[in-house]
Amino acid sequence: MNQYAGICCRSSFIPDDKMRAMSSSPVSDSPLVTKTVTLTGWGRIAPSTAELATPVSGAEAAGLLRLTAGRGTAVIPRGLGRSYNNAAQSAGGVVVSTARLNQILSLDPATGVAVCEAGVSLEQLMVAALPHGWFVPVSPGTRQVTIGGALAADVHGKNHHVAGSFAGHVSAFDLLLPGGEPVTATPEDDPELFWATAGGMGLTGLITRATIRLKRVESSLVAVDTVKTADIDETMAVLADHDKRYGYTVAWTDSLATGAGLGRSIITSGDFAALADLPPRQRADPFAFDPRARIGAPDLFPPGLLNRYSIRLANEAWYRRAPRLREGELQTISQFFHPLDGIRNWNRVYGPGGFRQYQYVIPFGAEAAVRRSFEMVAGHPAPSFVTVLKRFGNADPGLLSFPAPGWTLALDFPARTPGLGPLMDELDRLVVANGGRVYLAKDSRVSAATLEEMYPRLPEFRKLRAELAPHGTLASDLSRRLGL
Numbered sequence: 001m002n003q004y005a006g007i008c009c010r011s012s013f014i015p016d017d018k019m020r021a022m023s024s025s026p027v028s029d030s031p032l033v034t035k036t037v038t039l040t041g042w043g044r045i046a047p048s049t050a051e052l053a054t055p056v057s058g059a060e061a062a063g064l065l066r067l068t069a070g071r072g073t074a075v076i077p078r079g080l081g082r083s084y085n086n087a088a089q090s091a092g093g094v095v096v097s098t099a100r101l102n103q104i105l106s107l108d109p110a111t112g113v114a115v116c117e118a119g120v121s122l123e124q125l126m127v128a129a130l131p132h133g134w135f136v137p138v139s140p141g142t143r144q145v146t147i148g149g150a151l152a153a154d155v156h157g158k159n160h161h162v163a164g165s166f167a168g169h170v171s172a173f174d175l176l177l178p179g180g181e182p183v184t185a186t187p188e189d190d191p192e193l194f195w196a197t198a199g200g201m202g203l204t205g206l207i208t209r210a211t212i213r214l215k216r217v218e219s220s221l222v223a224v225d226t227v228k229t230a231d232i233d234e235t236m237a238v239l240a241d242h243d244k245r246y247g248y249t250v251a252w253t254d255s256l257a258t259g260a261g262l263g264r265s266i267i268t269s270g271d272f273a274a275l276a277d278l279p280p281r282q283r284a285d286p287f288a289f290d291p292r293a294r295i296g297a298p299d300l301f302p303p304g305l306l307n308r309y310s311i312r313l314a315n316e317a318w319y320r321r322a323p324r325l326r327e328g329e330l331q332t333i334s335q336f337f338h339p340l341d342g343i344r345n346w347n348r349v350y351g352p353g354g355f356r357q358y359q360y361v362i363p364f365g366a367e368a369a370v371r372r373s374f375e376m377v378a379g380h381p382a383p384s385f386v387t388v389l390k391r392f393g394n395a396d397p398g399l400l401s402f403p404a405p406g407w408t409l410a411l412d413f414p415a416r417t418p419g420l421g422p423l424m425d426e427l428d429r430l431v432v433a434n435g436g437r438v439y440l441a442k443d444s445r446v447s448a449a450t451l452e453e454m455y456p457r458l459p460e461f462r463k464l465r466a467e468l469a470p471h472g473t474l475a476s477d478l479s480r481r482l483g484l
């Protein structure tokens, strides 16, 4: 029997959140804090050491927050550690993992409303909901993220232009304030707390559970159209056109192409296939979903394997292989939404030096700046391996939510590439000059002053934080660097 069928279910999913235990003896006298760990984000840079606590219930988590608040110890929640840098770390403090708050408390097959503990992963929710014809309303490029992490970063997916970001599909959440007091927030009853927490990177409290409205689907397959574009102008034109015609769309771009090929891309756009569109063989099991990773990456990749030359070769081969136009291809959820999840620990391919992500949004109307950013990246020795361009739709009211109407570009760079810092600084200046911003879940080096220019509502966020936690016990490595 499917363990998720019915109303109440417990999962045995134990997330791999990249924690390396250094010692098993607790340095705190609290039984709630179990070990000292060194943590990084998905980019494997900037490690820091903290005490790890893994509460099994909201009550235990509340006790822990009361304890840390009483002692003035810094504390930060952590989900699956898929933010790229150090948003879920707190050097010298306590990191509260939600790994054991992982129950789907209810899932109504008629309405698609799911109540989940914060440590439930999107993959877990997909496995539970698909047999009833429901899918997560918003999925980032990996399904290995928790509900708490998705809400705290207010994540976006390929459907942002029609669906907005994750928080827009959450009707309520339970939060433990920095001192451990439990509150329930809804957008109607407590919009201030709701929209400070959505995108607030764990700095308003620990989310313990959330109510999510799922999306109705007729199958687990996506009918995908693929278009190969010749340059940045065609890429932007096709993306704009596809936003009007498809629920999901994104461009994978060759960041090293220059001259006439600058910004050439493979654009994939699609929608979930209707039952009637499936071949007879697949109609028998329309919600089939195999979430297993196909292979794992060893931790043996030498430094420098990904460089300008190897990435140019990979990009060239991948671009040449793509069809000029392919219509109606049926792809699985893994193929369309999460191709990188097929390789466990793919982040190791960057070698021991790790990698940095950079993601900006630049408002519509500033297309020249988007083009300029492609020229800067293509002309620089730093190569971006995974380069994704997409258009965002309307912003939600999250004080620190990243998405805003405009063009969003995500870039991945091997962290040790010479000259990477100056390139990113230059990109920052371009982004700020054009009214854009970078994504906190991916950032590793923007300055506090630059961030203030990017997020005009930061003072409101800081004010609310000060009211919630006068002693400032919630803090991450990210929040300290940026004064969030």
Ligand SMILES: Cc1cc2nc3c(=O)[nH]c(=O)nc-3n(C[C@H](O)[C@H](O)[C@H](O)COP(=O)(O)OP(=O)(O)OC[C@H]3O[C@@H](n4cnc5c(N)ncnc54)[C@H](O)[C@@H]3O)c2cc1C
Residues within 6 Å of the ligand: 042, 076, 077, 078, 079, 080, 081, 082, 083, 084, 087, 088, 098, 118, 119, 139, 140, 141, 142, 144, 145, 146, 147, 148, 149, 150, 152, 153, 154, 155, 156, 157, 200, 201, 202, 203, 205, 206, 207, 208, 340, 441, 442, 476
């Ligand atoms: C391959 C890959 C692709 C990605 N693609 C996208 C994408 O397309 N779109 C997108 O938006 N993002 C994307 N991301 C980023 C990712 O979705 C976010 O960083 C997300 O927040 C990670 O969730 P997590 O559970 O791993 O949280 P963590 O990384 O552990 O934590 C992220 C933040 O959430 C806070 N947090 C976690 N749990 C809680 C909780 N219970 N209560 C309060 N705060 C909490 C943490 O303090 C931290 O600030 C991608 C990441 C990867 C690795």
